[in-house]
Every structure is written in structure tokens, then in C-alpha cells.
Amino acid sequence: MKLLLLIFLVQAVLLTIYLPASQGTVQPMDARLIEQTCKQTPLYNLCVSILKSDSRSSKADVTGLALIMVDVLKAKATGTRNYITRLLRGNLKRDVRHGLSSCADVYNAVLEADVPVAIEALQKGNPKFAEQAANDAAIEASSCERSFSGHSPLTKSNKSMQDVSSVAAAIVRLLL
Amino acid sequence: MGGSSTIPSHTRISTTTSDLEHAAYAPLPGHSSPASPRRPLKGFAGIIASVIFLLALVALILDQSEEPLDKPGKDEAPTLTSNATSFSNISGPEPRGVAQGVSAKSNPSFSGHELSYNWTNAMFSWQRTAFHFQPEKNWMNDPDGPLYHKGWYHLFYQYNPDSAVWGNITWGHAVSTDLIHWLYLPIAMVPDSWFDWNGVWTGSATILPDGQIVVLYTGDTDNYVQVQNLAYPANLSDPLLLDWVKYSGNPVLVPPTGIAPKDFRDPTTAWLGPDGKWRLTIGSKVNTTGISLVYTTTNFTDYELLDTVLHAVPGTGMWECVDFYPVSINGTKGLDTSAGGPGVKHVLKASLDNTKLDYYALGTYFAENDTWVPDDPEQDVGIGLRYDYGRYYASKTFYDPVKERRILWGWINETDTENDDLAKGWASVQTIPRTVLYDNNTGTNILQWPVEELESLRLNSTDFDGVVVKPGSVVELDIASATQLDILVEFEIESLGLEETNEVNGLCGSGATDRSSFGPFGLLVIADETLSELTPIYFRLANSSDGSLETYFCADERRSSKASDVFKQVYGSSVPVLDGETLSMRILVDHSIVESFAQGGRRVITSRLYPTEAIYGAARLFLFNNATGVNVKATLKIWQLNYAFIHPFPLDQMH
Numbered sequence: 001m002k003l004l005l006l007i008f009l010v011q012a013v014l015l016t017i018y019l020p021a022s023q024g025t026v027q028p029m030d031a032r033l034i035e036q037t038c039k040q041t042p043l044y045n046l047c048v049s050i051l052k053s054d055s056r057s058s059k060a061d062v063t064g065l066a067l068i069m070v071d072v073l074k075a076k077a078t079g080t081r082n083y084i085t086r087l088l089r090g091n092l093k094r095d096v097r098h099g100l101s102s103c104a105d106v107y108n109a110v111l112e113a114d115v116p117v118a119i120e121a122l123q124k125g126n127p128k129f130a131e132q133a134a135n136d137a138a139i140e141a142s143s144c145e146r147s148f149s150g151h152s153p154l155t156k157s158n159k160s161m162q163d164v165s166s167v168a169a170a171i172v173r174l175l176l
Numbered sequence: 177m178g179g180s181s182t183i184p185s186h187t188r189i190s191t192t193t194s195d196l197e198h199a200a201y202a203p204l205p206g207h208s209s210p211a212s213p214r215r216p217l218k219g220f221a222g223i224i225a226s227v228i229f230l231l232a233l234v235a236l237i238l239d240q241s242e243e244p245l246d247k248p249g250k251d252e253a254p255t256l257t258s259n260a261t262s263f264s265n266i267s268g269p270e271p272r273g274v275a276q277g278v279s280a281k282s283n284p285s286f287s288g289h290e291l292s293y294n295w296t297n298a299m300f301s302w303q304r305t306a307f308h309f310q311p312e313k314n315w316m317n318d319p320d321g322p323l324y325h326k327g328w329y330h331l332f333y334q335y336n337p338d339s340a341v342w343g344n345i346t347w348g349h350a351v352s353t354d355l356i357h358w359l360y361l362p363i364a365m366v367p368d369s370w371f372d373w374n375g376v377w378t379g380s381a382t383i384l385p386d387g388q389i390v391v392l393y394t395g396d397t398d399n400y401v402q403v404q405n406l407a408y409p410a411n412l413s414d415p416l417l418l419d420w421v422k423y424s425g426n427p428v429l430v431p432p433t434g435i436a437p438k439d440f441r442d443p444t445t446a447w448l449g450p451d452g453k454w455r456l457t458i459g460s461k462v463n464t465t466g467i468s469l470v471y472t473t474t475n476f477t478d479y480e481l482l483d484t485v486l487h488a489v490p491g492t493g494m495w496e497c498v499d500f501y502p503v504s505i506n507g508t509k510g511l512d513t514s515a516g517g518p519g520v521k522h523v524l525k526a527s528l529d530n531t532k533l534d535y536y537a538l539g540t541y542f543a544e545n546d547t548w549v550p551d552d553p554e555q556d557v558g559i560g561l562r563y564d565y566g567r568y569y570a571s572k573t574f575y576d577p578v579k580e581r582r583i584l585w586g587w588i589n590e591t592d593t594e595n596d597d598l599a600k601g602w603a604s605v606q607t608i609p610r611t612v613l614y615d616n617n618t619g620t621n622i623l624q625w626p627v628e629e630l631e632s633l634r635l636n637s638t639d640f641d642g643v644v645v646k647p648g649s650v651v652e653l654d655i656a657s658a659t660q661l662d663i664l665v666e667f668e669i670e671s672l673g674l675e676e677t678n679e680v681n682g683l684c685g686s687g688a689t690d691r692s693s694f695g696p697f698g699l700l701v702i703a704d705e706t707l708s709e710l711t712p713i714y715f716r717l718a719n720s721s722d723g724s725l726e727t728y729f730c731a732d733e734r735r736s737s738k739a740s741d742v743f744k745q746v747y748g749s750s751v752p753v754l755d756g757e758t759l760s761m762r763i764l765v766d767h768s769i770v771e772s773f774a775q776g777g778r779r780v781i782t783s784r785l786y787p788t789e790a791i792y793g794a795a796r797l798f799l800f801n802n803a804t805g806v807n808v809k810a811t812l813k814i815w816q817l818n819y820a821f822i823h824p825f826p827l828d829q830m831h
Contacts, residue, residue, distance in 0.1 A: 102294070105595060105599070106595050108595075109593070109594050109595035109598050110594075112339075112598060113339070113340075113341040113595070113597070114594055116341075116343060117341050117594075120343050121342070123374075123400055124374050124375060124396045124400055124438075125396070125400060125438025126438075127529075128529055128530075128532060133341075133594070136594045139593055139741055140595055140741075142741070143593065143595070143740075143741045146740065173530075176493060176494070176529050176530035
């Protein structure tokens with residue numbers, strides 16, 4: 001009897017620990033919202049992978065998912081801008097330096113304008129300004145890419161910015 | 177989402193265990209304790225069961241790890257057009273067509289080979305308008321609370337005092353005696369209370385019969401809830417209305433049941449009902465149906481929400497900046513917002529959040545039950561006519577009691593990038609205020625026309641009489657300067673008797689290079705000598721399927737600038753042309769903004785242009801005829817327009 005009681009208690013303890021975790025697999029409502037939302041963006045896989053790797057997404061509504069995507073946009077823009085700064089310290093040909101300077105301007109604009117506007121608009125419930133900002137971020141990235149007459153050292157970063165911006169804009173569109 | 181807490185396995189485990197427990201302890205009635213050989217068996221069964229459940233639990237835990245996300249072959253969302261993945265092609269979000277609502281900054285015109293444009297200060301400075309209202313710097317959006325008081329027209333506007341992008345919204349303020357020469361005043365309202373902590377948003381003014389001014393505006397609270405607040409002038413005897421007081425009991429309206437806290441904004445001017453109570457309307461949405469809520473009040477502090485809405489249109493989404501006002505059927509003058517009765521129709525207008533377009537419809541207002549019905553349900557709000565077929569939003573009217581006019585303001589956003597806006601330090605202009613009258617010739621639309629006070633800016637004029645433009649040709653108009661103009665033009669077409677080339681694609685085609693028998697023809701504004709940059713404003717006639725002649729009025733921005741990162745769209749609409757009418761246009765050219773009016777204001781198109789070559793003295797004006805089957809004869813009167821010299825009000829000189 002004591003053995004049975006002991007086993008029961010052990011099980012009860014283990015279950016209490018794992019109860020919250022097991023809820024996730026049985027009721028994936030949060031995952032369904034992510035999937036449904038991402039289906040309406042141009043890059044489903046990218047959208048899902050970004051959202052699922054952010055722990056906030058499990059408790060987020062569509063506005064929350066949009067804000068997560070804007071955060072990622074901000075992180076990428078910050079990373080690219082820092083990379084540009086590092087590149088500019090090197091010995092560069094004039095046209096490359098010129099292109100990088102344009103790109104620095106452009107990524108500054110993304111960080112000073114597009115990101116704050118998108119966040120404010122989403123928080124305050126005026127999503128059209130967030131859509132405009134997300135679309136603008138994509139245009140700024142193209143603008144940067146085009147500022148190199150020869151090879152661009154930022155193609156991957158610009159493409160990434162484009163992609164995340166287009167996903168963000170599409171998520172915001174769902175709020176309109 | 178994830179709210180359910182039933183874990184069947186958990187329940188089963190505990191029940192089974194306790195059942196076992198129970199079975200083991202409860203003495204069976206009428207039986208002594210079971211024979212000793214059974215006891216070890218039961219215990220053994222219990223242990224086996226427990227081990228099985230333990231293993232099941234372990235399996236459950238291991239299964240918790242993230243499922244692989246790869247679904248091979250499902251990269252693209254099926255509902256969207258495929259996105260080019262190669263960067264050298266068209267990059268960026270695939271813009272949707274005009275019918276679906278092109279979002280503000282999606283740019284369809286990447287060639288992938290143009291270098292990103294290097295703007296100079298000269299180019300940016302040139303973009304500032306000469307006679308359109310805009311603050312000295314930073315961001316502006318919706319016009320607010322326009323009114324007339326003690327000799328001054330007042331304009332308030334959504335304003336960011338800190339940056340050239342939207343945010344930190346306050347009510348900017350300016351006054352004018354003539355709607356053209358504006359003087360900047362200090363900011364009227366800032367977000368300084370919990371009920372507008374996150375923004376002093378759009379609102380309207382109501383002038384009461386005793387002269388009192390009541391302003392209702394949307395505040396975004398410190399908890400991000402949209403509410404309506406009451407404000408009034410601190411000193412009604414001040415013609416400049418410098419100081420404003422916010423009612424201590426704000427908010428006076430909060431989102432009602434069934435309306436989301438972020439779908440409740442932009443209250444209208446109030447009007448009097450037959451019961452002596454005031455009414456006002458606020459746009460919102462329920463699912464995807466745009467609606468207009470109605471509130472009644474006697475004192476502007478206490479309100480009653482009506483059960484019925486003023487009107488609703490499915491599929492139109494959130495209605496922002498709703499406007500509701502009467503127009504006189506005889507079409508000669510404007511009416512006070514409370515006017516009604518026979519001989520009056522009502523215009524209901526909404527700014528559609530999901531397409532950033534302003535729609536209006538004419539209809540009948542039933543004051544007894546505060547409902548409105550469109551004259552033509554197929555041209556209902558959100559699906560029918562637009563005030564302006566170009567870049568235009570958040571418009572609002574007010575009644576001018578001095579000249580008995582209904583006057584319309586509209587916000588014109590930039591169509592360049594945020595980077596450009598930050599660099600030049602400003603963004604957005606307002607249109608020249610327009611009078612609004614019912615078009616009693618067509619009976620289906622209103623007419624908009626720049627206020628007559630604009631004519632005070634006219635300097636010298638040049639007349640051109642009967643200029644003939646042959647098919648496929650361009651004629652330069654010799655005028656001193658081409659960046660600040662008021663152009664009146666009439667066109668006559670003369671068929672050359674050639675076989676018709678029939679284009680079935682209606683509207684404006686893909687721009688002015690799309691040739692057809694009877695068009696396009698019109699003017700090329702802000703064009704340089706070599707036509708490397710130009711903006712055609714034109715008519716295009718086409719035989720429609722039922723044999724009648726349709727006229728389209730269009731503006732083609734695609735070659736307005738060599739810069740690749742500005743939005744360059746083809747705008748337009750069909751325009752009714754009645755028997756015996758000549759084709760006519762009025763075009764206001766003011767640097768980076770062009771307002772074009774067809775057939776006396778039956779259709780209007782506002783464009784934003786950011787040329788790199790066609791600036792200052794290099795800008796020219798041309799007539800063009802790209803039709804294949806007609807000669808075009810144009811008669812024009814062109815005025816140079818002076819600057820309005822908008823500047824700060826000299827407040828310090830008042831004492």
C-alpha cells in the first residue's frame with residue numbers, strides 16, 4: 001500500500017510539473033493563429049519561423065504578432081547599420097564608400113522613422129501608418145541596394161530587410 | 177486560444193489511481209478481507225499500471241519539442257501573387273491593384289537597374305509649395321475642427337512637433353482671413369491628460385446658435401483606448417482662439433459595447449434634429465462592415481447612443497473621418513450643417529482605413545429616425561464615388577457663414593520615402609480649400625472648385641486660342657515660368673476619319689503612352705525641355721460596350737521623376753460629359769503638388785511629383801496629343817500664381 005501511495009505521489013508531482021507544458025501540444029491555438037496569419041503573408045516559412053522563435057508569440061493577438069515582426073525588422077536594421085559602420089572604417093573605393101553612405105542614411109531612416117512609427121501606430125490602433133512604415137522599410141532597402149553601381153556588399157542584408165518588411169506589412173494589413 | 181485546461185490523461189490517471197486506492201481500502205460489504213494470495217497480485221497490478229502511466233508521461237514530455245516547420249513545397253501563401261525571390265528583378269512586396277487598394281508606399285515601378293537617387297538640397301527646397309497650406313516643418317496629417325470665428329478662418333491639423341513622420345500627435349493651428357494667406361499660431365492642444373496621453377487625434381467643431389464653439393476630438397488614452405473628448409476656447413472673445421480648455425469630465429464618450437477600443441474615432445460636427453437635440457456621428461466597424469454610429473446630446477457632455485446606425489456598408493472596413501452634411505439641390509450655395517427639409521440632399525462620406533481612399537455618396541436623411549439612404553445603392557459610401565482620384569485622404573468640410581459656402585479640406589501625404597521626408601524635414605500639405613456644391617446637371621455627384629480667394633494670387637495671364645495639336649505631337653506653351661500656375665483649358669477634338677482602334681481596357685490604361693483613337697490628349701505639367709520628366713494630365717475618350725462615348729480623366733505620374741524610390745502611379749476616373757459640354761480642365765500647379773479638376777469639378781485628381789530635372793527655371797508646360805485618330809484644338813488661359821507667404825502670426829507685435 002505504501003508503495004502504491006508513493007508511486008501515486010511521485011506521479012502527482014511529475015504531472016504538476018509537466019501539466020502546463022503538455023497543454024501546448026494538446027491545444028495549439030496560438031500556433032494556429034501564427035499559421036493562419038502567416039498564410040496571408042508572401043513568405044509563409046519565414047513568417048512562421050520568426051514568430052515561433054519568439055516566446056511572446058504564444059500569447060499574442062494579430063497586433064502582437066505584427067509588433068514582434070517589427071521588432072525583428074528593427075533588429076535586422078540595427079545589425080545592418082552597424083555592419084555598414086564597420087565597413088566604412090575600411091579602405092574603400094569611392095563608389096563603394098558613396099553607396100555605403102547612402103545606405104547608412106537609409107537604414108537610419110528605417111530606425112528613426114519606420115520602426116518607431118510602426119510600433120506607435122500598432123499600439124495606438126491606427127494601423128495604416130504601420131503599413132506605410134513597413135512598406136517604406138522595403139523601399140529603403142531597395143534604395144540602398146541600388147546605390148551601388150557595381151557589386152553591393154549588402155545584398156543579403158537588403159534582401160532580408162525586404163523580406164521581413166513585406167511580411168510585417170502583410171500582417172498589419174490584416175488589421176485594416 | 178490555448179485557454180482550455182482539460183487534460184484527459186491526467187484525469188484518467190488520478191481516477192484510476194484513486195479507484196485502485198479505494199478498491200484496496202474499502203472493505204467489501206459482507207466479506208471479510210480477501211484471501212491472502214490476492215493481495216500481492218493487486219499490488220503488483222498497481223505497480224504495473226503506475227509504471228505504464230509513468231512511461232506515458234515521459235513520452236508526453238519528450239513529444240513537447242518543436243515540430244519541424246518545413247512543409248516542402250508550401251513556400252508561397254496560395255492567396256497572394258508570387259513574390260520574386262531574385263533581387264535583381266522587381267523586389268519588395270508585390271503591390272496589389274488599385275481595385276484592392278494599393279497601400280500607401282508600395283512601389284510598382286522598380287526597374288532594378290536605376291541607381292538610387294541622390295537628392296540635392298535644391299531639389300528638396302523646390303518641393304516646398306508656394307501657396308498650399310503646410311507647417312514650416314515636420315509632419316502633418318488630418319485637417320481638424322475647421323471653423324470661422326470673428327473674422328478669421330481657423331484650421332487645426334494633426335501635427336507632430338518633433339519629427340517629419342507620424343507620431344506624438346498634437347493639434348497644430350493656423351488662421352487666415354481669406355483661406356489662402358495663412359498665419360501660424362502656437363499649438364492649440366497637446367497630449368497632456370490621461371484621456372489623450374497617446375494622441376490628440378482628429379475632431380470637429382460645432383458652432384452653437386449663441387456663438388459658442390464646441391470641439392469634440394478623439395483622444396488616445398494612456399491605456400491606448402480611443403475616446404471622445406470635449407474642448408472649448410478659453411476665451412471666446414479672442415478672435416485667434418489661442419487657448420483651449422479641455423472639459424474636466426473627459427472623456428465624454430467611450431467605446432460602446434460591441435465596438436473595439438481601437439475602432440472609435442473622428443467625431444463629426446453636430447447638427448440639430450427636429451426634437452431640438454444635437455446629433456453627431458462617429459465611424460467604426462463591425463467585422464468588415466463600415467458603420468456610422470449616432471449619438472444625441474443636449475449639452476455636449478452627456479450623450480445617448482442610438483440603437484440604429486446612420487448607415488452601414490458591408491465589406492468597406494473601418495470608417496475614419498466620417499463627414500455628414502446637407503447640400504442644396506439647386507446647387508447655388510452651401511448650407512449650414514443643421515439645414516434640412518425639401519430641396520436638400522445629404523452627403524455621407526467616409527475615409528476607408530483599408531484603402532486610404534475617401535468615398536462619398538449623395539442620399540436622403542431621415543431626421544425622424546436618424547438614418548440615411550443613398551440615392552444609388554450601387555454607388556454607396558465606400559464603393560462609389562470618390563472626392564479625389566489621386567493622393568488624398570481624411571477630408572473634412574465646414575460651413576462658412578460669411579459667404580454661405582460648404583468648404584472642403586483634404587490631407588495630401590508625401591509619396592516619396594520616409595528617408596526623403598526626414599532629410600527635407602517636412603511631410604504633407606493640405607489641398608487648396610474647395611467649395612462643394614450639388615451638381616444639378618448630372619444629379620449624381622458634387623462639384624468641387626478651388627475657393628475664389630485663390631484668384632487673388634493671380635499675376636499676369638497668357639491666352640492661347642485654338643492651338644492645334646496633331647496626333648502624336650507635343651506643343652510647348654510659351655509662359656514665363658511653369659511651377660506656380662492656374663490653368664484653364666478647353667479642348668475640341670476633330671476626327672480624322674480614320675479607322676478606330678478599339679481599346680477595351682477602360683479607365684486610364686497604363687498611362688499616357690497607351691494610345692487609342694480618341695486619346696490621350698491634354699497637358700504635360702512639370703516637364704523639362706527634353707521631356708525626360710513629365711506628368712501628363714489628360715482626357716481619353718473611348719467607345720464603351722453599349723456604343724456610347726465614355727470620357728476618362730487621368731493623371732500619369734510614371735515619368736514624373738527619374739528618382740526610382742518615389743511612388744509613381746496612374747490615377748483617374750471616368751467623368752460625365754453632358755451633351756453640348758466642351759471638355760475642360762482647371763489645373764493648379766504648385767511645385768510638388770498638382771490639383772486637376774475636370775468638367776467644372778465633377779472629378780478631381782491630386783498628384784504629388786518629385787522631379788529631379790524639371791525644377792525651377794527648367795520646368796516647362798506642353799500640350800500633347802497622343803491619340804491616333806483626332807486632331808486636338810486647345811484654348812487656354814494661364815495665370816502665374818504668386819506665393820502665399822505663409823508665416824507665423826506676429827503675436828509679439830500685438831501688445
